[in-house]
Each structure stands twice: as structure tokens, then as C-alpha cells.
Amino acid sequence: MAIVDLKCRSCEHAFQLVTRGAVKEKQKCCPSCGSKEVRQTFGSFLRNGSLADPSCGAPQRSSGYG
Numbered sequence: 001m002a003i004v005d006l007k008c009r010s011c012e013h014a015f016q017l018v019t020r021g022a023v024k025e026k027q028k029c030c031p032s033c034g035s036k037e038v039r040q041t042f043g044s045f046l047r048n049g050s051l052a053d054p055s056c057g058a059p060q061r062s063s064g065y066g
Contacts, residue, residue, distance in 0.1 A: 001018055001019070001020060002018070002019055002020075002021075003016050003017070003018055004016065004017045004018075004019055004023055004040055005040065005041040005042075006023075006028070006030075006038045006039065006040055006041065007038065007039055007041050008030035008032065008033060008035050008037065008038050009035070009037040009038065009039060010030065010033055010035035010037050011030060011032055011033040011035065013030055013031070013032035013033065014041070015030070015031055015032075023040065
């Protein structure tokens with residue numbers, strides 16, 4: 001499951017959508033004004049992508065064995 005941040009281009013309402021994959025066109029509807037002119041914001045990529053993992057890019061710790 002992914003949480004996607006969306007923003008309406010008509011009324012500027014920001015909202016979230018929980019989905020099991022890519023956002024489908026029929027899901028892109030502003031709950032505030034009903035407009036289909038919505039866009040995905042960058043916050044979704046940071047939260048759901050590899051950058052959301054705090055260990056991403058961190059050096060591996062050695063246990064001292066092996």
C-alpha cells in the first residue's frame with residue numbers, strides 16, 4: 001500500500017489517497033470541489049520510496065565476525 005499526496009489545481013485542496021499501485025485516472029478527483037485536475041506532489045515519493053528508509057546509504061555495520 002502506498003499513500004499518495006495529491007493537490008487540486010482548481011481549488012488548491014491538498015489530500016491523500018491510499019492505493020495499491022499507480023494512481024488510476026478515475027481516482028484523481030478532488031474531494032473538495034470534484035475537479036479532475038489534480039497532480040501528485042513530491043512528498044509521496046519521499047515517504048514511499050527508498051529515501052524513506054533511514055538506513056538507505058548508511059554504511060554496513062560489521063559484527064566483528066567473518
